[in-house]
Amino acid sequence: MADPENLPLDRVLERLKDPTPGNVWVESPQGPTARHLILTQLQTWLGAGIAPRHILVLLPQLDRREHYRRSLAAMLDDPALSAGVGIQTYYGLASRAVRLLWPDVAAAAGFGNPLDPPVFLTYETAQYLMSQIVQPKVSEGYFEGLTMRPQRILSQLLDNLNKAAVNGYPLEEVGQRLRAAWTGEAESLRYFDQAQTCIEVFRTHCLQHNLVDISLAIDLFHRFLRPGDACEAHLSQFTYLAVEGVEESVPVAQDFLAHHMSRTSASLLVHRRHGGFRVFLGVDPLGAIDLRDRCSRSIGVDSPLRSVDTLAEHIIADLNDLVQPTGGERPHAETASTTVCPIAARHRGEMIDRVATQVVELVRSGDAEPGQIAIVAPYADGVLRFVLQQALREHDIPFAVVRRFESLREEPLVRGALALAALAHEGWTMRPHPWDVAEGLAAVMDLDSVRAAILGRAAYDRGNGCLRSPTELADSDLRERLGNEKRTIYEGVWQWIQRMRESESMPLDHFLRRLFGEILSRPDFDPAHGTLFARFIASAEAFRKTAPALNLEGRQIGERYAEMVAEGVVAAAYEAPMSQAVSDAVLVVAPVTTYLLDERQARYQFWLDIGSIHWWAPPHQPLTNPHVLARRWPIGQAWTDRLDFQQRNDVLGRLVRGLCARASERIYLCWSELETAGAEQDSPLLQAVTDLVLDRSVIQGIDSRQEGPDQGGFDTLGLDAVPDTGPTDPHD
Template sequence: MTDVLVELTPAQEAAIAAEQTSFLLGSAGTGKTFALQQRLLRLLQAGEPAYTLLVIVAEPDQAQGYLDAVHQSGLGSYADLKISTYNQMAMEMVKLFWPLVARSAGFERPYHPPTFLSYDLAQLLMWHIITPMLNEGAFADLRLRPQQIVSQLLDTLNRAALNSLSLGDAIERQVRTWAGEPERIRHLNEAADAARQFRATCLRDSLLDLSLAIEVFDTQVVQHPEFHKYFSERFRHLIVDNIEEQTPAGQNFVVELMDETVTTAVAYDAAGGYKRFLAADPLGANTFRSLSAYAFDFKESFITSTPLTHLANLVENQLMFTNKPFAEAQTAVLGTVGGRYRREMVIQLAEALVEMMAEHDLHSSEIAIIAPYLDGALRYMLGNALRDAGLPYYLLRRRSSPRDEPRVRAWLTWLALAHPDWGLPPSRYDMAEALTLSIHGLDPARAELLAEWLYQPETAHLLPISELPERIESRIGMDFVGLYEEIRLWLAGQDGSDSIDLFLHSLFTLLSERRFQPEPDVAGAAVCDWLVQAATRLRQSAEAIGLATPAAVGYAFIDGINQGLVTANPPELGDPPDPNGIMISTIYGYLLAGSPVRVQVWLETAATGWWDIPNQPLSNAFVLAQSYDPGQPWTMDNDFQIRNQLLSRIVRGLTARCSDGILLATSDLDRRGVRQDGPLWRALQAVR
């Protein structure tokens, strides 16, 4: 392709034009993805039908860059262009080839169409399985909330499949490699029982969670001759971005296809592999260099600078005992802000950003605030401080627990009150919170009075306003009392025949009227939309996962959210996100989906959260990696080494996505009042 408006490097030009199989290696910001996008355009310009092209990306969000490139090129129709993640393709192909593989995969009713379980539905099914186990004393003395047990059990299933391990092999690895207290073996065996029950339920009822879909695709579909006929007659060119973020199952899939395509191009981020907790295998991805006819090294960064590279070297030297140049690291640090408490840190940060933007002609969209965690209190403080400073912002979120959002709790409160037979009576606190969020201008104190006098939590019964003493009514205000009564009468008029999604839609219609909310309730609409979609998915899959009555569906819906089950598609809260605002993200959220920026803020730099790995006693991601020797126990030394290695990669990845420098922001004390002095803070001692 010759009409590209930017000057290409020799490595990019060669990679764009390469025939057969090619391997693109380089750090983030060296132009690998751009080269793959231009390669795609070159194929289309040469007359290759979009129908014959397959692009595999590591994250769904990464597809947009390829679509934008094709759209802006003006090359014509590309509706048939296939851009997918490995997991998405596995789901689609299992559905397409179901009649050919269901019986051999072990499903008891292969003639029964499959039901695909989203992550939230898989959690509900696992919750249904472990509840009787918990009641009988399983997982006793394990310091985990029930929701954490559910997520770790699903993690084990998913990691087994994504590492091309059988469930039995994965369970055996967990037990054989455990080198700690013997009591944990009992917990691992209980986890194995739950995982086997979950898998047996799926095979009996034709349910496909992510783990089973991947296993069926990896062991059945990809090995079937009809699949290879289908693939070779449709796809002629394969493009794979971020192969280091692919799992062994995904990498095996690409290897299987390389011999069947006319051309294959694979890109590898040299410092990547951030999805190791999700079974990514950066070590296994190295083999693609030897499997490819051509290899191209991308060494020139379009983003970062020598001082930032030296800053990454400094941290790596401290953590991994290397000896890389770091003389210019000091100039990569733009400053340090802080305070004794988090609130002081956040206020100083907002002031520093305003000053920096004015001095350096910096736009808000050129700044990213990156933190190891974003709890509700920190999000609240950041949001207030940035708004007070007049700085637009948006949250880049991947997973969240809907229970943490007050509006979600409010909607569930009204749902439970309309269905007292479900046996989930809200507390008085829940009732007061729901009133505050549903009636504009009603403050928590008066809402609490209404809940105290007119709500009976034992029976989930709302009393009429005739029961309210006149002195209390005058304290609350007649207008607010009247709106309460309108909600009570509306709830009393519900006969329970509507499905949850229809009920929630009708409730939103009522509460969005001007007497309840004078201004459009954008956040309420987003929460309602998310709840309606979640309820619809549950209703459509209820029978398949064993929820036979409306009451059982309702109970599972409310109880699942209240127990803290998480969602991969959290609702948008507050005002619509401003894409031109400051990005606020967790570390891995930014590394996997964030755009390069001029300035990064490393928030809570002294926190151990930068160095921590998830506490997962029931699912060790590193032991379940296909490349790990199951004959070797997992020791404290392994744990210490992997933490240092991951932090080194994190810093390398962050600095590769930054051009001007880093602003360090930290507080002396963490949210619990404990003094902070984490490994990253110590590694940066020479430059802070």
């Protein structure tokens, strides 16, 4: 099909109000336009009398569903109709079909107990199960020589399972594909064989015990259910289909769309230009384009080139020069330079301070409302979060820190609560660290960290795993430091923990509910901490409900959960969705893709740490490769340095375009010569913008490091360029 005709947004909306049957493809700019198009189409269908139960809306992520329902209800004469529209993700559609049609799939797929219901694993419980499989293998010498945290090994093994599922090929092909593309040292090939063994053992265990993780749910739906008559009858109710962000879909989802579009009365597929940010999760933007040929009409929403957009074009041209220097003109350089403002410092802490100062100045001067400012970074470590939070709180500027994946073990409140849980369960064998006990006392007594540390050292009897009674704390200096009020509070906390120790053992999530309701919930308790604690309780509850299928029972469940949180295995992936961030707050978002998967616009953006290689380099992944495991990758084609370099540039180019599409006025480019650990900062992104903000010679070493893809420094599978440090973890 020819390229779509570009029209102004109002004319495209008018065309969508025409209820003529057929499949329509609309190309949209980044941002809220896609949602506007979908809502207009839904309003048209419902206004024409289409029953809500016949409409299916597929979204790239579930946290936008309630926003859709609220917006649609506000547009309808009968708001109740919005509740009947099926709004799901592809995974939600697949898992629901597996639950509903379990008898049709259980025996055919080889489950050991097809008459028993399935147990669906969360990401956390899947990590736990994988850890039980990997730990004995590691003692046998598996993965010897890889310097990675255990959680990183587990996440990459699960990622291999997911890649086979979303690309629709047998699990047994994963190791074969990785081996065939490898061009590095031959002795590293054993890692792929070991990874293959682990994922096959994992899958066999799931089949034997009726466990269904995300990869198996997708595989069951794609290979067993969707081709069958029962599933066809179930899906036939959806005669109207709307898809937002088809460019963020995986290959098996595109297979479903191609099949189902031929059976609908009408479909709307909205494709956002320059999208496909989640290639590391298996999305296939090129495959999405192929769906356009199945549409009878193709329209584009006109999006004139803005000054900020010229910045993206300039950066991408410079990135392409790193692969193949052209020495060509930069027609957008002058315009692009007017949209950027540099913030540079020698040390990273200074750079963060200057960013905070600039944000405060923008708000205090009236140049911007807090909700018009977005701060994006490749990772948000404790230094970044602490400095920004302190500065913004000091000036009463609302803010929201959003990380796609949050590790509960990083939160002092969680560590402290687990320490108190260990002290309150006499049967537990684990002994919390004294500092974790201090954090727990700080939370329940509203103590500053210094007094909490002093009290923790005095009150915690680590040998017996308990707190000392108030009468045992006779130290006069301690009594003076605490004061009468805090000593009274400590006595109440000690009595409460003693009652918990003497009472019948309760599940950990029940204990946490009581801890929050009876001790923590006071009038001055931070609402953000309340939200965090709710996620914490939900995580513990989900683990408990799955525990019997993981051969855990009794006190083992709570204690094992606490240990896994401490190890960073369980609860390493609790989302803090953008939808929870209030619209009138300064956004602090990491990683960059988290910001791009939302439609929020900003007048001012701050790109932090642009000298960090983490903008450009993929996570350290010696056990997987998302490009080689993609369906369209030819088995046997080698993954070369040049391909690796080009892929990194392409991904960074998409990120840059997406960010610029969400900024309307100015972008602050922020970097430091040295990172937090003291190493020099440099990256292709910094090289690409240097000519816009200062002379290249100002940044030491930037001219001497203009290496092409064949001049050394780049690994052969996109795996070894980044050391195994915290910020590279996609779950950090």
